[in-house]
Amino acid sequence: MRELTELSPPPPPKSIALTIDDGPNPTWTPRILDLLAEHGVHATFFVIGEQVEEYPKLTRRITDAGHQICNHTETHPITIAGLPRKRVRKEILDAQSRISDVTGVVPQFFRSPGGAWSKTVLELTAEHGMIPIDWAVDPRDWARPGVAHIRRELLKGKDGDILLCHDGGGDRSQTHRALKAVIPKLKKRGLTFVAL
Numbered sequence: 001m002r003e004l005t006e007l008s009p010p011p012p013p014k015s016i017a018l019t020i021d022d023g024p025n026p027t028w029t030p031r032i033l034d035l036l037a038e039h040g041v042h043a044t045f046f047v048i049g050e051q052v053e054e055y056p057k058l059t060r061r062i063t064d065a066g067h068q069i070c071n072h073t074e075t076h077p078i079t080i081a082g083l084p085r086k087r088v089r090k091e092i093l094d095a096q097s098r099i100s101d102v103t104g105v106v107p108q109f110f111r112s113p114g115g116a117w118s119k120t121v122l123e124l125t126a127e128h129g130m131i132p133i134d135w136a137v138d139p140r141d142w143a144r145p146g147v148a149h150i151r152r153e154l155l156k157g158k159d160g161d162i163l164l165c166h167d168g169g170g171d172r173s174q175t176h177r178a179l180k181a182v183i184p185k186l187k188k189r190g191l192t193f194v195a196l
């Protein structure tokens, strides 16, 4: 798994990366994009291929705003680590062509659904020229543990960390509200948000 500080070129000192998974989503992605724009912050979106197909304009809004777009499989199978090679390849390749067809960007990074990695998933990620990415800070926002919990966990983020959040998969109002507070606070600590 590649760390933020191991990327090439390396990010500037005091960098932090916000990654946003499971979109695009017609309700939450625009709100998060607006919030990022308001703070002049770039993030990284790990999108699901079948949602890219459903919301191509919204997907282009992500890349047009200068955010990094990455592969998070075609259908988000949480059992991916146990799936046969052929099926894993299809999950990766379908999403890859979908994203590049819609945005003109060929994803350089891959995140497995639920962070479930297997030898096969890692081999295929490499075979298709992508770098595997996990996270350092997981506020479990997808489980809706409350704004205060998400905020507190995200504020543990420090230099070189990758933060995990979600704009898809359900009601993300807690995530949105937490980020509203967290982004300016982390910036005030001198951290710069970078896209992968």
Ligand SMILES: [Zn+2]
Binding pocket: 021, 022, 072, 076, 112, 113, 114
């Ligand atoms: Zn996911």
